[in-house]
Amino acid sequence: MEADTPILVAKHLYKSFPLTRKQKEQRGVNTDRLVAVNDLTLSLKEGSIYGLLGPNGAGKTTTLRMIATLLSPEKGEILYKGEHLKEDAYRRKIGFLTSELKLDDFFTPSYTFDYFSALYGVDQEEAKQRKQHIFARFGVDRFADVQIKNLSTGMKQKVSLAISIAHSPEIIVYDEPTNGLDIMASRDVENFLRDLKKEGKAIVLSTHIFSLVEKLCDEVGIILEGSMRLEGKMSEICAEKSLEQVFFDLVEGEAL
Ligand SMILES: Nc1ncnc2c1ncn2[C@@H]1O[C@H](COP(=O)(O)OP(=O)(O)O)[C@@H](O)[C@H]1O
Ligand SMILES: [Mg+2]
DSSP states (O other): OOTTOOSEEEEEEEEEEEOOHHHHHHHTOOOSEEEEEEEEEEEEOTTOEEEEEOOTTSSHHHHHHHHTTSSOOSEEEEEETTBOOOHHHHHTTEEEEETTOOOOTTSOHHHHHHHHHHHTTOOHHHHHHHHHHHHHHTTOGGGTTSOGGGSOHHHHHHHHHHHHTTTOOSEEEEESTTTTOOHHHHHHHHHHHHHHHHTTOEEEEEOSOHHHHHHHOSEEEEEETTEEEEEEEHHHHTSSSOHHHHHHHHHHHHHO
């Protein structure tokens, strides 16, 4: 592998969804399928954070779900270090998190962590050590044995973050990780991402928070209607304007 080969490349991804008659009426379209992601290419460098921006419905979640193997693309391919991997092998390298992740209320963080570690085939002794380390580092140890239904939203998000790295993934895919969190919990998430980057993980995240992207991301991509419209190094994209200004200029320019 060459030194600058990206850890992950998603090439020419394409995904459409069937539209019901009602959805066609609501959207005022006459086509039978909605193209959610259209010929989208994205590459992620080792040890870097990529921020995906776009209005609601732009295709961010669909893209991230394809990268995380939760959804298969109709066209396109995903390469890990320049190679095709079997789905199972690839999935072990990916940690995924969305703000909608549902933890089972009845169980405790500790049990849930064990469950996911086993699911990913992590060796039991290793899982135990990782749990201790990750829980202590993110303050989950204080409520490790409390039923999830009794935890606050911020605590639950910490548990979800801890679980998303239970199998020590190299690539981390987070869909709006700070959605619905208060400022303190959002800051915890931000610090968590910064720590992961320091460890050398590659992260791709979608968010609506410009400041989060400005603070954390090395690269940024803006998607509109399923296509990548602007992409580049954060420092270059924002050389003259704030990210917010770049974003709105692009969105409003397209709407003209
Ligand atoms: N399972 C699905 N069935 C039908 N349409 C979907 C489905 N998932 C997403 N879409 C549509 O695809 C488009 C892109 O959605 P999404 O990827 O969720 O965008 P974003 O995350 O940027 O808000 C939207 O128009 C959305 O309504
Ligand atoms: Mg989304």
